[in-house]
Amino acid sequence: MKIGLEIHVQLPTRSKMFCACPTDGVTPNSAICPTCLGMPGARPSLNRAALEMGLRLAKLYDCKIPERTWFSRKTYFYPDLAKHFQVTQYDNPVGEYGVFDFRGKPIRIRRVHLEEDPGRIKRVGRQGEEMSLVDYNRSGIPLVEIVTEPDLSNPAEARQFLSDMLTEIRHTIGLSDENEQSVRVDCNISVGIERVEVKNVTGLRNMERALKYELVRQTKMLRSKKPIVRETRRFDEERKVTLPARKKEFEEDYGYIGEPDLGVYNIRALAESLDEKESPLARAKRLCEEYGMAEGTSRQLINTSMGLCDLFEEMAAAAGTKASLYLVTDVISSNWSKIKDLLDEDMRAEIIEVARLYSDASVNDIEARRRLRALFSEDEVAETGSAVRGDPKLLEDAVEKAVTANPGIFEDYAKNDRAANRLIGDVINSTKGAFSSQEIVLKVKERLERDL
Amino acid sequence: MSSALSISKIRELNEEYGMFYSIGDGKGLDGSRFHFSAKDNLTTKDHPTTAGSKILSNYRPPFDAAAVERLREAGGVLLGKTSMDEFGFGTFSVNSAFEVPRNPYDRDRSCGGSSGGAACAAALIDGHLALGVSTGGSISCPAAFCGVFGFTPTYGRVSRYGLLDYGNSLDKIGMLAADCATIAELFPLIAGADERDPTSCGHPPMGECRIPASIGIPSESIKGLPPGIRKSFDEAVTKLKDDMGIEVRTLEMPMFRYAQPAYYIIATSEASTNLARYGGMRYGARGKDLGLHFDRYFTSVRSENFGAEAKRRILLGTFTRMVGLRDRYYLRALQVRQAVIEEYRRAFKDVDAVLTPTMPFIAPRFNEVAGMSALEIYLADHLTIPPNLSGMPHLNIPCGYVEGMPVGMQLVADHWDEGCLLQAGMEWGKLFERIRPEAMI
Amino acid sequence: MDKETVRRVAMLARLELSEEEIESFTKDLGEILEHFSMLDELQDLDDYGFNPVEVIDVLRDDEPHQEIPAEELLRDMDTYEDYVRGPRLS
Structure with a gap:
């Protein structure tokens, strides 16, 4: 089995990728402006922090960073895509040909690129005739897409890999755990020769489930000598199955062209100037x-x-x-x-x-x-206990007191020697740090063994 | 300066000439520093902004374009929005869903395009400044046909914030006026960096300027000209030599012929992505039934509201960037643009500016335009395209009349060297006698 | 250029064309592309940019800022409980 992942992570910037709208809008359509609504006459302007985060990740995977990078327009029509083109990277992304050392196994990183997120769609109405309601707060949030080569060999490994990867990403760009939940993955899985893509799976657990489901499904197909078709599927989170994505009327042709509203960025020099934190x-x-x-x-x-x-x-x-x-x-x-x-x-x-x-x-x-x-901690008293340090008599007294306070301790200890912990805890509390835990353990055990 | 002017006069004039799509209330006109108009593809909060397209009927943008904002801040009063070819797609201003402007010298003839309304307003309203936009010649062409100065600055000199895009790597906001001094005075107001348009940032400021000492004429540009235009152009060149003391040379610019296909490929590739956003969801024309599947919904709104030329250019631009064709058309066109820029740079080592006629004919009659094929119309731009493709600043200078209709010549300077063009234009204005259109107010 | 190609391109561009439109666009685009084929003469070019002048490293600081109130932007849109209404998805 071969698995390759396309991992999308939202970058934790304060403002959006190509406009100054805040990224923490809550009420639908509150963090919007002409740019992220795709209004005619509005233009993009690149957020420095987003570019730097992309470069830090490219560096993390030891990618080849080109001298210059730029953005491209990927044209397709969908209600959540304000301009009906997405500003993304096609040629010369921020990083290519990297590698991630996954517990001793090198996983090749094909590319790291930056792009803008589309808006969020809320589906309403009966199934089969769903209307769309769009919230453009998400439109223009910066995303990084990390594409691996098909170097992973089973669902558990893929999950562990992604988990390790997220640990690194979290640290490198300051991602919070909350953002981590929103990681979206496109998985490419081939058990036989033909490759199946499961699009837009959210989170680690769903990814592993989707992969396991595909592993079983494709293996069964192969056993029963049914052909596996090269296709795009989606993961149904509730039923935990993958399903063929709805067939489009025809294949889109994204017709990539350079984004002429932004210009180019000298990134190799910029990448070199970024301080390197240990991952x-x-x-x-x-x-x-x-x-x-x-x-x-x-x-x-x-x-x-x-x-x-x-x-x-x-x-x-x-x-x-x-x-x-x-x-x-x-x-x-x-x-x-x-x-x-x-x-x-x-x-x-x-x-x-x-x-x-x-x-x-x-x-x-x-x-x-x-x-x-x-x-x-506020409830802990700062003062030291009054006991005289190291007086063996005090320790013996404390142990005796604890024995008296715990009737039946000998029977319990006979059944399970973990019962000693009760006495140990009491003695620790009553001696207030005058004796070390080793001394107390030794004394308590000695006492219990003696009368057993 | 504008005491005699009134909105009612402009309305009357507009009945005859159709240069405005929308006219303001003229508030503040009396005693104002200057009056101006904006091509209808520049956003304005107080006027609808349609770019001549039905798909933007009644669209009211929530912000002013940077150029409009800056002129207002400087005390200018916006008279109205000028009519144009839909999204700038045309050479004669006839591809509009609304008003078609008529030539100030002959109402049966075209103003040229796509800033036809702007040129018409500049020709007919005394002291007027018209903001125009050029992608492939949309300022030079109508300025030539209407006998006014038409100034297109270097790409990136003026912020495109608030410009409804045609081709983002080609679009330039410029100015049209009967007197070049009006442009020279007011252009600095709109020039310079604006953080809302990254392509306007990081460029050298407008420097000291002198009239060009030497001018080169590409031999390719004067081949096959109609005799009347040729005669008028030759007389102007003689004047430049004799009266202005400019040295004139002949140049070979063999890349010129490739500029035209490269231009149409880049322009339509970009345009077809820019126009993708119009689908009846967020602004402009709406579809009747949101219950349609989104593909059907977008398709119906777009098919019903885009005009024929917009459809033609969307098709062409979508085709030239398709998988398998992109390298042959789109990428090749970008390379050709670079080669044309380099050819200009070589020329500017020898001369300060390049001169050509502006249009290969005088303003055609509307019935002549109707008989032209799409390709014939595209070919009519062959002199205005090279500087536009390469982002070089250029100026249409009225230089004569043929059959009572204006003829223009186009002076091109190197990137960021537009100052010398305006100097030359002002100097020329002292030597050239303009025939004022009868209807002028 | 043939009618089939025009149909496919129109579909990509979300345009529905009448038979007459297809007919005339096929002819126009055929002529135009024929004219464009002169570019095939130029094989040895490699340098290119996306803008005619250099636009390099224009970046914005990561400072959130909103100029136009959201209500004003949504003014002419068809909304339902703050969401923008869109067409059917399936």
């Missing part, structure tokens, strides 16, 4: 190599946030890898949503200080976690 996957790889991190851990970090990775690397520089990694993967990553909004210079310094103290064993893990929580 998330490259970073995950480096984290593994540099800090001896497990692959799963590095992915967890990059998937949470690049900011978290930055913090980790700062901590590691000051407090060593082991202590920093423990705190980051534990208390910091689970509280990241709170921390990220509070993370100013002071907060950073305090976090690093805690890591340093923990690293040279000035505080134990429980105290370190407690102090970190105190930094970003």
Whole structure:
């Protein structure tokens, strides 16, 4: 099975691609102007941010970037297309002949190009006689289209690939998770020789479903020696099947011509001037190599946030890898949503200080976690507990108290030794950081074993 | 300057000559700095804007074209919108769904096109400035037929914001007036960058200008001219030499003959995409029944409302950019344009400007126009097309009369060097005696 | 140029032509294309641009801005609950 994808992602610019209309219009037809309505006499003007985002992506895939790029008109008639031509790229797109390193397997990128989104159509009326209602808020939103060669070999791989790809895109151009839902994919699938295209599938899950459906359908056809026709299909999200797209009266001929209202752009120089940020996957790889991190851990970090990775690397520089990694993967990553909004210079310094103290064993893990929580959580008391550090008598008393407070603990422990956690939790709470968790675990287990 | 002028006089004149599609109320006319008109393919908030097409009947744009806006800001009063060939598709202003303008010197003859109404208004209203638009000669041609100056600047000199497109890489907004000084005075108002039209940005400003010291005449341009036109042109050239001291040379410009097919291919390719938007959904003519399938709906609105010449050019332009034909026609035409530009550049190394007659005949009678084939009409533009195709600024200069009808010559300068044309035009105006049309007001 | 081609091109351009129109356009376009065939003499050209003068790197900053109120733009359009009405889709 061979799969190639055409991935469309809306670029997170503030204004539209060829006009200054905002991209966050909510009420239908509120973010519109003569340009994105295709009114006679209005003209396009290219958004610098959209061009730069396209170039960053072309660079990400190591594409060949031409000296100059320009736009073309693709003419076809549809109610959501204001001018009845789409301004897109035909020759000399922002990038060609790139490659994406998908977990060691190179997936070739045929091209990266920019284009404008048409408006959004709302269908009303009975099926078969649907009328169109058009919202032009979406008309002119910048899109990037990334076209891969048919280098993917099964639906799960395609999904994973797209997911990795989106992680990179999200970071490279600052896409939010919300935008990610709106990724639209045209999938080309061939099980035998003939290629079938499933158009306009939205989101990762639907894409995988559509591919799986096609895999099964085409395999069955081949087994029963029925010919697979080269065709365009669509994915029915509710029934989770692909269906032949409605046959058009005749084939469109887009009749591409250059867009004479925009001119040309010297993009190679512009691309070179854009600062290069390390991509998330490259970073995950480096984290593994540099800090001896497990692959799963590095992915967890990059998937949470690049900011978290930055913090980790700062901590590691000051407090060593082991202590920093423990705190980051534990208390910091689970509280990241709170921390990220509070993370100013002071907060950073305090976090690093805690890591340093923990690293040279000035505080134990429980105290370190407690102090970190105190930094970003209001209900945690900032003061340290009153217990005298390290007095073994205190620990024994605390364990005894916990045993008394948990009748039946010995029976439970006999059945399942995880019951010990109840006592451990109580002792941690009552000793307020005077002992490390290892000490407590050891003492509790000792006590339970003794009376079993 | 315009105290004697009144809207009622203009209305009367328009009954006879049909130069206006729409006339304003003349508010502010008394004591105004100047009065002007806009070709009906320039958007205006207070007038319908139809570009001579039924498909835009009663369309009221929500904004003024940049050129109109700038002239208004400078104290000009817009008298009205001038009649034209539908979307600029024509040489005689007869391809209009509305008013067909009549020649100021003979009402049975054409004004030329497609800015026919503009030329007519410039010829008949004293001190008037008419905004015209040229794609392949739509300013030069009517200016020649109506005996006025017709100035087409370098492509990109004037913002096309608010111009209803014909061919975006060819369209240029210019000016027509009986006196070249009017143009020289007012043109700087509309020239210069406008961020609403990227093609108007990043160009050199209009510089110091002098009358061209030398002029070249391409031998290709004077072959086969009717004797009357030839005589008139030769006399003008003598005057340029003797009275203005300009050195005159003959040039060979063999690429000229290819300019015409290249022009029609580029213009119609672009036009057929520009006109795709007219489908009865957002502006202009509406279809009767939204219950039709969209293909049928768009088809019916377009078929009912586009005129014959618009259909012809849409077909031609759609054909020349089709898969398999695009390289042979569209791309080749772009290459030819580049070659024509280079040919001009070579010429401008030797001379400051290139001179040709403007039109190969005087304004034809309407019945003669009716007998011409589509190809014959296209061929009539062969002298105005080369500078238009290559975006070179040019000026029609009235230079004589044949059978009582005006004859013009066309002076072409290098990109961004339009100043020398206006200087030459003003100097010529001092030497040339214009025959004022009888109906002039 | 033949009638079949004219029909197909007309369909692409969403134009419905009468038999007479097809007849006359076939003749006109045939003559015009015949004239255009002189371009075939020119084989060794390669340089081209989309504009006759250079228009390079004209870019706009990413600042949202709306000049004309949406109501004014929608004034003459056929709308239903803020949407623009369009024809049937299927």
